[in-house]
Amino acid sequence: MQKSLLIDAGKCTGCLQCEMACSYENENVFNPSKSRIKVFTFHDEGRFVPYTCTQCDEAWCLQACPVDAIVVNSKTGSKDVLEDVCVGCKVCTISCPFGTINYNQDSGKVIKCDLCGGDPACASACPTEAITYVDADATGLARMREWAGKTDNTATA
Amino acid sequence: MAWTKKVLRVNLTEGTCIGEPLNMEWADQYLGQRGLATRYMCEEVDPTCDALSSENKMIMATGPLTGTMASTGGRYSVICKSPLTGAIACSNSGGFIGAELKNAGWDMIIFEGKSPDPVYLHLENEKAELLPAGELWGKSVWEADEMLHKIHQDPQMRIAAVGRAAEEGCLYSAIINDLHRAAGRSGVGTVMASKNLKAVCVRGTRGVGNIKDPARFMKSTAEQKQVLAENAVTGQGLPTYGTQVLMNVINELGALPTRNMQEVKFEGAHNISGEAMLEPRASDGKANLTTNAGCFACTIACGRISTIDQTHFSVENKPQYWGNSGGLEYEAAWAMGTDTGVDDLDAVTYVNFLCNEDGIDPITFGATVAAAMEMFKDGDLTTEHTGGVELEFGSAKALAWAAEVTCRGEGFGRDLGLGSRRLCEKYGRPELSMTVKSQEFPAYDPRGIQGMGLAYATSNRGACHLRGYTVASEVLGIPEKTDPLVTEGKAGLVKAFQDATAAVDSAGLCVFTTFAWSLENIAPQIDAACEGDWSVDKLAEIGERIWNLERDFNNKAGMTSADDTLPQRLLTEPANTGPAEGKVCGLDEMLPEYYELRGWTTEGELTDDVRGKFNLPV
Ligand code: SF4
Ligand code: SF4
Ligand code: SF4
Numbered sequence: 150m151q152k153s154l155l156i157d158a159g160k161c162t163g164c165l166q167c168e169m170a171c172s173y174e175n176e177n178v179f180n181p182s183k184s185r186i187k188v189f190t191f192h193d194e195g196r197f198v199p200y201t202c203t204q205c206d207e208a209w210c211l212q213a214c215p216v217d218a219i220v221v222n223s224k225t226g227s228k229d230v231l232e233d234v235c236v237g238c239k240v241c242t243i244s245c246p247f248g249t250i251n252y253n254q255d256s257g258k259v260i261k262c263d264l265c266g267g268d269p270a271c272a273s274a275c276p277t278e279a280i281t282y283v284d285a286d287a288t289g290l291a292r293m294r295e296w297a298g299k300t301d302n303t304a305t306a
Numbered sequence: 307m308a309w310t311k312k313v314l315r316v317n318l319t320e321g322t323c324i325g326e327p328l329n330m331e332w333a334d335q336y337l338g339q340r341g342l343a344t345r346y347m348c349e350e351v352d353p354t355c356d357a358l359s360s361e362n363k364m365i366m367a368t369g370p371l372t373g374t375m376a377s378t379g380g381r382y383s384v385i386c387k388s389p390l391t392g393a394i395a396c397s398n399s400g401g402f403i404g405a406e407l408k409n410a411g412w413d414m415i416i417f418e419g420k421s422p423d424p425v426y427l428h429l430e431n432e433k434a435e436l437l438p439a440g441e442l443w444g445k446s447v448w449e450a451d452e453m454l455h456k457i458h459q460d461p462q463m464r465i466a467a468v469g470r471a472a473e474e475g476c477l478y479s480a481i482i483n484d485l486h487r488a489a490g491r492s493g494v495g496t497v498m499a500s501k502n503l504k505a506v507c508v509r510g511t512r513g514v515g516n517i518k519d520p521a522r523f524m525k526s527t528a529e530q531k532q533v534l535a536e537n538a539v540t541g542q543g544l545p546t547y548g549t550q551v552l553m554n555v556i557n558e559l560g561a562l563p564t565r566n567m568q569e570v571k572f573e574g575a576h577n578i579s580g581e582a583m584l585e586p587r588a589s590d591g592k593a594n595l596t597t598n599a600g601c602f603a604c605t606i607a608c609g610r611i612s613t614i615d616q617t618h619f620s621v622e623n624k625p626q627y628w629g630n631s632g633g634l635e636y637e638a639a640w641a642m643g644t645d646t647g648v649d650d651l652d653a654v655t656y657v658n659f660l661c662n663e664d665g666i667d668p669i670t671f672g673a674t675v676a677a678a679m680e681m682f683k684d685g686d687l688t689t690e691h692t693g694g695v696e697l698e699f700g701s702a703k704a705l706a707w708a709a710e711v712t713c714r715g716e717g718f719g720r721d722l723g724l725g726s727r728r729l730c731e732k733y734g735r736p737e738l739s740m741t742v743k744s745q746e747f748p749a750y751d752p753r754g755i756q757g758m759g760l761a762y763a764t765s766n767r768g769a770c771h772l773r774g775y776t777v778a779s780e781v782l783g784i785p786e787k788t789d790p791l792v793t794e795g796k797a798g799l800v801k802a803f804q805d806a807t808a809a810v811d812s813a814g815l816c817v818f819t820t821f822a823w824s825l826e827n828i829a830p831q832i833d834a835a836c837e838g839d840w841s842v843d844k845l846a847e848i849g850e851r852i853w854n855l856e857r858d859f860n861n862k863a864g865m866t867s868a869d870d871t872l873p874q875r876l877l878t879e880p881a882n883t884g885p886a887e888g889k890v891c892g893l894d895e896m897l898p899e900y901y902e903l904r905g906w907t908t909e910g911e912l913t914d915d916v917r918g919k920f921n922l923p924v
Contacts, residue, residue: 162545162607164600165402169375172513173524179374180409180513182462192485195596195611195630273528274375276535276605 151226153285154262154269156199161279163190163197170274174265183253185262186271186280199280201271202249202262204228210241210250210261226285227264235259308370308517308835309333314412314434316427318501319360319419323427323434328413334838335921337845338369340396341812341852343385343414347394348855348923350418353863357389357493358500360420366407366466366506367415369814373408373514373602376527376831377534378816380405380602387863388492389500390477390670390725391743391768394859397480397494398772398811400601400609401487403464403508410510421502426467428458430509439504446470446663446713447482454507463509469664472499474715476723478670486632486662487601492745492767495665523834530827531605537822539782544608544818545598547580549636552749553644554579559781560884561754561790562640563747565647565699566676567740567873570751570881574649578639582651583610589617594651596630606818610634612655620656620706627659634658637771640749641672646679646705653702657709664713670725673746675708677726677738686733692718740876743768743869752872752891753881755780757788757796759891760900763870764800766856772817774803784821791885793892797899805849812852851920854904858912858922867910870897 168184176183186201208228211219218234219241221227230250235258241250242259250261264282265271272282283290311328329346336342343365355361364386371379382404388395407415410431424439442450447469454465464484472479472495479495480488489495517523534540543551556562557575564572576582583594592613599609612633614621621627634655642661643654661668675697681687682697689696695718697704711719721729726739726746740747745768752759757776765773776799780790788799806825810817813832825842833840860869871877876891901908905916917924 162598162600162604162609164604164607165602166375166377166605169603173375173520176513177520178513178515180511180515181405182409182511183513192631193629195613197597197599276377276531277607 151285152267152282153204153288154201154264154272155281155283155288157279157291158196158198160277161188161197161199162277163188164276166274166276167199167271167280170270174270175260183260185249185260200249202228203247204262204264209244209246213240213244215240222263222266225264225267227262229263230259230261232256232258308374308514309338310408310411310413312412314415314429316415316417316434316436317419318417318421318425318436318503321421321436323436325432335848336852337809337812337848338413339367339372339381339383339812339814340385340398340808341848341855343367343383344394344396344852344855344859346416347385347387348859351387353387353859355387357387357392357497360501362387362497364417364494364497364501365414366417368404368408368413369812370836371831372814373405374517374527374814374835375524375603376815376835377531377605378601378603378819379814380604381814381816382407383811384481384489384494386494386497388494388767389496390493391745392863393743393767393865394856395492395494395497395767396811396856397489397491398817399481399483399487399489400604400816401464401484402602403466403483403506404814405602406464406508406510408510408514409512410508411512415506417501417503420500424502424504426454426503426505426507428507431512442504443473444470447665448485448663450505451485454505458507460509463507465505465507467505467665468495468499469713471664471666471713471715471723472496474720474723476666476712476715477725477728478667478723480661480665480667482662482665488662488665488667490667491669491770493667517835518837519834523831526830526834530823530831533827534605534819534822539784539821540606540819544606544821547583548598548608548610548633550580550583550610550634550639552636553639554581555781556750559754559790560881560886561751562644563740563749563751564644566645566673566680566738567747567751567875568680569883570754570886571883572644572647572649574647575644577649578634578643578651578654583612583633587615589615594655595633601816604816606816608635608818614655614659615652618652618656619703620653627656631659632662637748638668638672641669641746642675642705643672644749645672645676647699648702648705649700650702653706657705660709660713666713669748670746671709671712671722673740674722674726674729675705677730677740678708678722679704680738681730681733681735684735686735691721737874740873741769742872743865745769750777751881751886752876753889754884754886755790756793756892756896757790757799759872759876759893760796760800760896761803763872763893763897764804764900766853766860773807774800775807775817776800776803778803778821782821785824791889793895797896797903800896800900801903804853805846807849808852809845809849812848847920851922854912854916854920855922861911867901867908870910
């Protein structure tokens with residue numbers, strides 16, 4: 150079964166545990182600026198929104214890469230950057246419609262979410278279940294259930 | 307490790323920013339943040355100096371766990387001599403700038419001297435520069451924040467700033483970071499403005515590494531986050547209601563100081579409680595609370611993000627206050643609501659927004675307005691002083707006006723900006739100031755919660771709930787229940803809370819974790835992160851060392867046992883209702899025992915034994 154990150158922004162408190170978990174998992178340092186997942190604050194609206202790569206099936210970044218440095222991970226379905234192949238041309242960063250693949254000044258390569266090889270650190274660290282890792286075919290299940298619960302069928306019962 | 311081992315020294319007189327190594331010998335004895343910065347203060351600043359002179363210094367300090375994944379590991383403190391109290395000031399704040407400072411590669415910034423012209427510090431990793439702030443002077447914190455983000459074109463930059471109140475000399479001005487988190491108490495913002503320093507902007511992309519034992523640290527922090535999640539207070543009460551979970555609880559207990567502490571129960575408490583913040587309002591069907599919010603790394607998320615009813619008188623035709631911003635926490639709702647007798651949730655939220663917008667301490671502000679209202683009632687103050695405003699208990703309009711003029715330093719707002727001790731003296735009613743060491747009380751009546759009386763009287767920064775929160779034990783039963791109405795055993799309880807809190811405040815963690823955590827939960831996290839051995843005993847010793855050091859600073863500044871007292875009202879006027887009816891605070895039953903447990907003289911002075919035991923500077 151393929152799994153997906155499911156993000157429910159309504160639950161997010163903006164604590165950045167996910168950003169630290171991500172940077173620690175991938176860069177060995179607590180450093181939000183090196184996180185593949187970013188949490189955005191919309192101050193006036195009182196909203197926090199975590200955002201990362203959704204692992205598009207036909208990934209623009211993968212198709213744009215001139216040296217085939219982005220490959221499909223057959224286990225998780227994530228699109229992974231091969232660090233030793235990437236030449237840092239940044240074409241992928243231009244092609245990604247969502248901006249979720251980014252250049253890393255320190256390494257001269259790009260970084261993006263790779264689902265941590267199937268055990269996403271961000272989801273484990275999130276205290277509010279704003280990020281969960283679920284069956285890719287059923288990311289809407291919780292929301293369906295919520296709306297189902299609002300259906301008033303007591304009159305016909 | 308966990309420390310960056312680097313201090314940035316900013317000399318505002320000379321206009322220089324120079325890095326230097328952190329004194330690691332002191333770090334081993336004082337941990338970080340509150341303790342370590344106080345050690346620097348004692349070394350470098352004469353305790354008798356004028357707090358608003360260039361002799362005073364101001365230190366922004368992080369702890370070793372700031373910027374890490376330890377839950378709530380995002381705190382920093384501002385340490386200086388207080389212009390309000392004359393004692394050591396240490397105000398702790400969350401938000402994000404503390405972690406950003408650490409990410410930029412610094413444990414602390416020491417500001418010294420005074421700039422000839424308004425400036426702000428721009429810090430980007432190792433690059434630090436003082437830039438002219440002429441355009442920013444005279445602006446609120448919120449305006450300055452927006453302008454600075456525009457100037458630097460960097461949405462990720464974190465900003466701490468002072469507002470107009472601090473510039474105008476309000477003695478309890480706060481430093482506001484991330485728009486609505488505050489280093490709130492004791493006038494640390496006033497000190498910052500006195501140095502002509504308008505803002506500190508930080509961008510850090512280096513990260514916090516160098517964890518001693520990363521695998522153990524990740525395991526330990528994950529376990530301790532679980533402890534917070536499973537605890538009723540940190541896992542449910544605080545996320546749902548914020549600290550405002552307490553308003554109804556303390557009212558029921560008859561320990562909710564009301565109308566300048568004349569009474570101990572407030573009939574309007576529910577209307578401004580955490581529960582009320584969740585109720586949909588008539589005009590738009592929305593609740594006051596939009597969502598809860600976490601500071602950096604915080605898995606509790608007690609922060610309130612709120613809106614004001616757009617049809618409310620306070621914000622009519624003022625669209626700048628229609629969006630979301632930092633909502634009420636308990637002490638603020640108490641001071642500006644209960645203590646002034648105002649039970650209008652929108653009005654209290656509005657003045658809370660103003661406190662953040664221009665940077666003033668809502669506790670001291672609210673309690674000062676309450677004292678002014680009592681003087682107005684008694685005729686010591688009249689509409690001649692207020693320019694026509696009827697400063698009556700319960701008047702939401704008067705409260706909103708008071709906040710506006712205090713934040714801008716206009717008219718009678720300048721008097722209110724003195725704090726209640728100086729205000730009440732000025733108008734001939736010193737006994738109406740509900741303060742210790744010139745700082746106002748927070749929201750727990752020591753007639754109904756006796757231990758808090760001793761905690762207030764002996765707090766090193768003047769009356770304060772965060773220096774020894776015996777409410778945890780006396781009301782909530784943490785770590786074990788004690789009877790709030792008795793004085794017996796409270797000296798030891800207060801000392802234990804004071805010492806443990808000093809350690810927590812020096813680690814980079816939030817004191818609210820201690821509803822669920824003791825030093826037993828904290829020590830393993832520090833030990834996994836920091837070089838050296840960090841046991842519970844060592845942390846407890848550090849806490850006690852810090853407490854003594856702060857006390858020593860205050861004694862050298864001229865304070866004596868005579869300053870360890872409470873207003874006569876709490877010592878002689880009994881509670882009028884509730885469980886504490888007929889009781890006053892039995893401070894004199896607790897204080898001598900407290901001095902003895904501390905190993906101090908009967909005059910509250912440190913002995914050579916204590917000095918030697920904790921290796922304190924002479
Ligand atoms: S930056 Fe690297 S991964 Fe992206 S397109 Fe260029 S070579 Fe490929
Ligand atoms: S799954 Fe892993 S790599 Fe992707 S955002 Fe989460 S922590 Fe980062
Ligand atoms: S860890 Fe969860 S709650 Fe915290 S910022 Fe990330 S998504 Fe939001």
